[in-house]
Amino acid sequence: MKKIKFSLLLLSLCLSGFSQDLYKVNKSTISFFSEAPLENIEATNSKAQGLINLATKKIAFIVPIVEFDFEKSLMEEHFNENYMESAKFKTGSFNGDIITEESFKKDGTYEVEVSGKLTIHGVTKERTIKGVLTKNKEALSVVSEFDISLADYNIKTPKMVIKNIAENVQVKVDLSFELKK
Amino acid sequence: MKKFLFIIFLFTLFLYSSQSFAQGDLMSMLEEENPIEEGKVTATFKSMKIINAHTIEMVKAKHLDFRITHRFGNIGGASGGGVHTLYGFDQSEDIRISFDYGITDNLQIGFGRSKKMEALDGSLKYRILTQTDQNSIPVSLVWYTDLAFTPQADFDDRYTNVAYRMSYVHQAIIARKFSDRFSLELLPTISHRNLVELDADSLIDENTFFSMGVAGRFKVNQRFSIVADYFHNFSEYRTNHPSIDFRNPLGIGFELETGGHVFHLFLTNASGIIENNYLTTTQDDWLKGGMKFGFNISRVFSL
Numbered sequence: 031m032k033k034i035k036f037s038l039l040l041l042s043l044c045l046s047g048f049s050q051d052l053y054k055v056n057k058s059t060i061s062f063f064s065e066a067p068l069e070n071i072e073a074t075n076s077k078a079q080g081l082i083n084l085a086t087k088k089i090a091f092i093v094p095i096v097e098f099d100f101e102k103s104l105m106e107e108h109f110n111e112n113y114m115e116s117a118k119f120k121t122g123s124f125n126g127d128i129i130t131e132e133s134f135k136k137d138g139t140y141e142v143e144v145s146g147k148l149t150i151h152g153v154t155k156e157r158t159i160k161g162v163l164t165k166n167k168e169a170l171s172v173v174s175e176f177d178i179s180l181a182d183y184n185i186k187t188p189k190m191v192i193k194n195i196a197e198n199v200q201v202k203v204d205l206s207f208e209l210k211k
Numbered sequence: 212m213k214k215f216l217f218i219i220f221l222f223t224l225f226l227y228s229s230q231s232f233a234q235g236d237l238m239s240m241l242e243e244e245n246p247i248e249e250g251k252v253t254a255t256f257k258s259m260k261i262i263n264a265h266t267i268e269m270v271k272a273k274h275l276d277f278r279i280t281h282r283f284g285n286i287g288g289a290s291g292g293g294v295h296t297l298y299g300f301d302q303s304e305d306i307r308i309s310f311d312y313g314i315t316d317n318l319q320i321g322f323g324r325s326k327k328m329e330a331l332d333g334s335l336k337y338r339i340l341t342q343t344d345q346n347s348i349p350v351s352l353v354w355y356t357d358l359a360f361t362p363q364a365d366f367d368d369r370y371t372n373v374a375y376r377m378s379y380v381h382q383a384i385i386a387r388k389f390s391d392r393f394s395l396e397l398l399p400t401i402s403h404r405n406l407v408e409l410d411a412d413s414l415i416d417e418n419t420f421f422s423m424g425v426a427g428r429f430k431v432n433q434r435f436s437i438v439a440d441y442f443h444n445f446s447e448y449r450t451n452h453p454s455i456d457f458r459n460p461l462g463i464g465f466e467l468e469t470g471g472h473v474f475h476l477f478l479t480n481a482s483g484i485i486e487n488n489y490l491t492t493t494q495d496d497w498l499k500g501g502m503k504f505g506f507n508i509s510r511v512f513s514l
Contacts, residue, residue, distance in 0.1 A: 079245045081237040089239035092245060096253075103271035104511050108468075111254045111431045117391075118343060120247050125238045186433075 053207035055171050060093055062178075064199045071105065073098040075103070082170060082207060087128040089144060090203075092121050103200035113185050119152040129158070139164045144173075150183045170207035175200065252342040255351060255388040256396075256514055258437070258473045259319075259336075260507055261310065262425040262439040262462030263489055264398055264479045267353040267386040270313035270511065271338055276431045278305040278323075278509040280484050287500005294417075303310035304503050307484040311336075332359040338438065342387060355382040361489040381425075381484040391430065398424030400442070402490050412454055420446040422490050428466065436466040442490060456502070458491045475507040 058078035064071040075098045093183035095116035100106035110116040128148015134140065140163045148157040162172030177198045181185060187197075252492050256266035259276065270276045284302025285292040292299040301500075308324030311482035324331055340352040357380045363370075379402070386396035400422040407416035426440035441461045449457035466478020480501045482487035495501025 079243055081243055082238060088237050090241050092238075093242050094247075096250060102511070103274055104473075104514055107254055107257075117250065117253070120250070123238070 042185060053082045053084070053085055055080040055091075055205050057206040059204040060199045060201065061202045062199050064096075071100075071101040071104070073100045073109065075099070078205070081129075081210070082172075082205075084134045084165075084170075085141045087130060089124070089126060089146070091122065091124045092120055096121065113180075113187070114151055119150075122148075122150045124148050124157075124159075128163075134163070134165055137165050137167060140195070150178065151185050153183045157183055168209045172205045172207070174201065174203045176203075236251055240245075244364075248313055249343045249347060252344055252388050253350070254500045255342065255386050257466060257468060258455065258475070258507070258509060259476075261426045261428065261440045261508075262464055262475060262477045262479055262505070263442070263484075264271060264396070264462075265336070265353075265355050265384060266337070266423050266426065267351045267381065267396060269316070269319045269338060270311050271315045271408060272316045273514050274313050274490040275512045275514055276307045276309075276311040276509050278307075278311070278507060279513065280305075280309070280505070280507045282306075282479070282481070282484065282503045282505040285495055285501050286478070287497045287501055287502070290462070290495055290501040292500055299503055304482060305484045305488070311498050323485065325484055325488065327360075327488050328361040329363050330359045330361050330485060332357050332485050332487065334358070349387065351384075351386045353386075354385060356380065357382075358488060359417040359485060369406065369408065378402070378404040378487040378491075380490070382486070383390045393427070393429050395425070395427045396420075398426065398442070400486065400490065401425055402486065404491065406488070410455070411465075412452070414448065414452065417446055417448050418493075420449075422446075435512050436468075437464075438466050438477070439463045456494055456496065458493050460489050461497060462505075464505075473509055477505055478502040479505055 048100055055078060059074060059076055060082070061072065061074040062074050075093060077097035078093045080089065081155045083088045092187070095108055095114050098109065098110050100109065104168060124146060129145045130140065130142045132140055132142070141159060141160070142163045143157040143160050147154050159174055159176045161172055179198050180202055181197060256268045257266045259266055259270065266432035274418065284296055284304055285300035286298045287293065296302055300507040303326065305325055307323050307325040309321060310513040311319055315318050318334040321334040321336070334357040338390045339354060340348055340350065342348055342351045359378045361376045380400060382398055382400040384396055384398050386394060388394045401419060403419045407418050409415050422442045422444045423444040424440060428436050428438045430436045439462060439472065441459065443459050444457070458480055460479060461479035462473055462477050462479035462481060467474040467476070480493060480495040480497050480503070482493045482495060483489040
């Protein structure tokens with residue numbers, strides 16, 4: 031009987047352990063930057079949502095495109111209407127796995143690599159992206175920097191403004207997570 | 212006992228699998244928790260004016276729109292243009308310099324100065340409704356009011372009262388973006404002038420009359436659109452006048468977008484730039500060469 035009680039205890043521990051592996055975004059900053067001769071283009075988005083499951087090492091993010099804030103309103107309008115067509119393609123997303131060999135049991139800072147499907151402007155590409163994951167008790171944070179090629183995602187820049195827009199855009203991701211209840 | 216353990220084992224397996232199933236597809240979980248909300252329709256028009264007509268577009272909060280609007284003279288020889296004025300380029304029917312500022316995204320104030328009547332005008336634009344992409348709000352609705360004051364020198368004692376120098380326009384702008392390419396708006400408008408005078412035929416103009424405007428934009432490609440607007444005046448004085456040939460203002464042109472600017476290049480028979488001038492006084496006839504070349508250039512600054 032004691033054995034049974036013990037296994038039940040183990041079982042419940044194991045289950046609670048599971049639900050504790052799922053983290054959700056509670057604060058996000060996704061920004062991009064493109065250096066250009068005339069004017070630099072940059073925008074910030076704080077409305078990204080995401081989940082990480084440290085047990086299955088799966089991750090998923092959604093970024094609502096219209097929530098990118100630009101300093102210049104006309105630039106924002108061009109971004110939404112002409113480049114991202116955000117009325118048609120409302121979100122950007124990433125759906126993939128952490129491929130780094132690590133169990134993330136202990137608190138600490140880990141160099142991680144994720145691999146999966148990055149969808150922008152309705153185009154999905156397989157990408158492997160590096161980042162840094164920090165675990166601190168019930169909180170996680172993830173920072174990453176990567177480049178996106180406009181051509182890969184079928185984002186057309188007319189020749190007239192090609193000087194104004196770089197062909198690669200640098201994206202910065204800074205996310206904080208809390209345990210999902 | 213063994214059976215019991217086996218059941219627990221099965222039970223654990225079951226819980227484990229259901230748990231991992233629930234957590235397996237994070238993307239569907241995310242999408243379920245963050246459904247895509249109904250969005251506001253943006254960029255119904257590209258600028259706060261089409262040609263003569265205002266649009267439902269407004270200057271964004273804390274942005275200043277500096278605008279130079281120009282109308283050259285009539286192109287056709289029969290209307291005072293022709294080769295000796297380089298088809299109107301030597302003349303300027305009206306020039307307006309204006310500043311419009313967004314207090315919030317839904318409230319804009321403006322100030323302008325026109326050559327015609329030396330009009331100083333102050334305007335207020337307020338957004339009441341914004342069209343949404345799931346059509347729960349099918350149209351956008353904006354209110355526009357403009358008050359004009361003419362500081363002209365009083366040569367013939369007409370401005371005996373300072374109120375005589377003032378005129379008003381009130382307008383509801385109802386717009387719908389039908390597709391990525393095509394937007395249309397209606398502009399029911401009331402014009403009021405405090406001062407109207409007896410003309411040579413001993414007829415007196417109306418202080419207040421109603422006009423209906425219609426304006427549209429067709430986007431040819433990402434940079435280039437065709438635009439047009441027209442106002443129909445419901446004014447007995449204008450329709451039935453025995454000697455003055457009043458006309459309804461019509462503008463046709465195109466719109467060019469570059470990174471930071473929106474240009475409009477167009478032809479119109481309208482005789483002024485602000486509503487208080489062109490609705491009330493337009494007499495030039497498109498069919499007699501009474502159209503003028505004009506442009507609007509705007510630059511938006513973020514303050």
